[in-house]
Amino acid sequence: MKKVNDESSTVIELCSKSNAITRKLDGNLGAIHGIGFIEYMVLHHLNESPQLLMRRIDLADSLGRSASGVTKMLNPLEKIGLVSKEVNPRDARVSLVKLTASGLKTYQQASNSLNQVAVGIFQRIKPAEIQRIQDLFNRLVV
Amino acid sequence: MKKVNDESSTVIELCSKSNAITRKLDGNLGAIHGIGFIEYMVLHHLNESPQLLMRRIDLADSLGRSASGVTKMLNPLEKIGLVSKEVNPRDARVSLVKLTASGLKTYQQASNSLNQVAVGIFQRIKPAEIQRIQDLFNRLVV
DNA sequence: TCTTTTTACTTGAATAGTGCAGTATATGTA
DNA sequence: TACATATACTGCACTATTCAAGTAAAAAGA
Known part of the structure; x- marks a missing residue:
């Protein structure tokens, strides 16, 4: 009797x-760069976006986290100067998050660490297949 | 200038x-069955193992969580009777976790909910590809 | 215009998860 | 045997995350 389907x-x-x-990356990045993996992901998404600028709600979506989670997580990042708060003149409700020069530097350094660990994780998987996985992820409906 | 590799x-x-x-499954399972997704995963791994019995450390590995995290999470599950604590006569250090009859029932009911949600998540992906993804996951080195 | 609904965000209370230190048992080694 | 090391687990202090409630602004509808 089967209990769960393939999905x-x-x-x-x-x-x-x-x-x-x-857990692995939290330990790794934390020891070397003083940020956790989730904080790294914030820097990454900011780096990928035009003007290094994002709305908090879009950041929450990108991270798969709640709005309040993002608010709380961003406080320490602002305090240590990796991101800054900007206003949107068109809409007073939104509070934009911007990657600072210091944040960009930390991001680039931490990326080197991540790159190494990530290669280890995928060491038994061919490059073409990695592309394929990423394509499949983009088609998930969450 | 590329900052991160494909991996x-x-x-x-x-x-x-x-x-x-x-987050989605926590909400879904919580509302209907009173357990979160992580608790569901505990029941699932117990159900898959021989005699419905596992060591806490192996459970932690299967879940990708810390040993103390498993200890803490299991307390409420024992209290509501979904799992029970057993001793290992061969090794007094280990404390085994067993799926109870009540736990099995909850697992089977919750599995129906999960199955539906999971099908929705993979709705744009062909069955053959789902198999493929799972195979790839098993080859990750974590 | 005025009112309702939706959206973006923040705060507080509660819960969940972690690392670390400590305990107890088992294993390896001389 | 004795001793050192490794393993399984737990408790504690700390951090992280969530939900629900609340505020404020924008958008939609009458």
Whole structure:
């Protein structure tokens, strides 16, 4: 008697691996650069966006986290000067987050560490397949 | 100027999706069955193992979580009777976790909910590709 | 215009998760 | 045997994350 379908067991595997990877990277980045993996992801998404600028709500979506989680997480990052708060003249509700010069520098350094660890994680998977995985992720409906 | 390699951006995507999925399933399972997704995963791994029995440390590995995290999480599950604590006569250090009859029932019911949600998540991906993803996950080195 | 609804964000209370230190048991080695 | 090291687990202090409630501004509708 089968209890879960293929989709479910894949979801379970996905989240287990993600937990393990997050823990590993938290330790790695934390020891070397003083930020966790989630903080790294903030810097990454800012770096990818035009003008290094994002709305908090879009950041929450990109990270798969709640709005309040983003608010709280950003406080320490502002305090240590990796990001700054900007206003949107068109809409007074939004509070934009910007990557500072210092944040960019930390991002670039931490990226080197991440690159090494990430290569280790995918060492048994061919480059073409990595591309393929990423394509599949983009088609997930969450 | 490229900052992160393909491996890194795939890791970032993986963890973002996992966060979003976890949040979605926490809400879904919590509302209907009174357990979060992580608790569901505990029941799932116990159900998959022989005699419905696991060591706490192996459970932690399967979940990608710390040993103390498992200890803490298991307390409420024992209190509501979904799992029970067993001793290992061969090794007094280990404390085994067993899926109870009540836990099995909850697991089976929650699996129905999960199956539905999981199908929705993979709706744009072909069955053959789902198999493929799972195979790739098993080859990750974490 | 005035009112309702939606959106963006923040705060507080509660919960969850971590690392580290400590305990107890088992294993390896001389 | 004795001793050092490794393993399994737990408790504690700290950090992180969430939900629900609240504020304020924008958009939509009458």
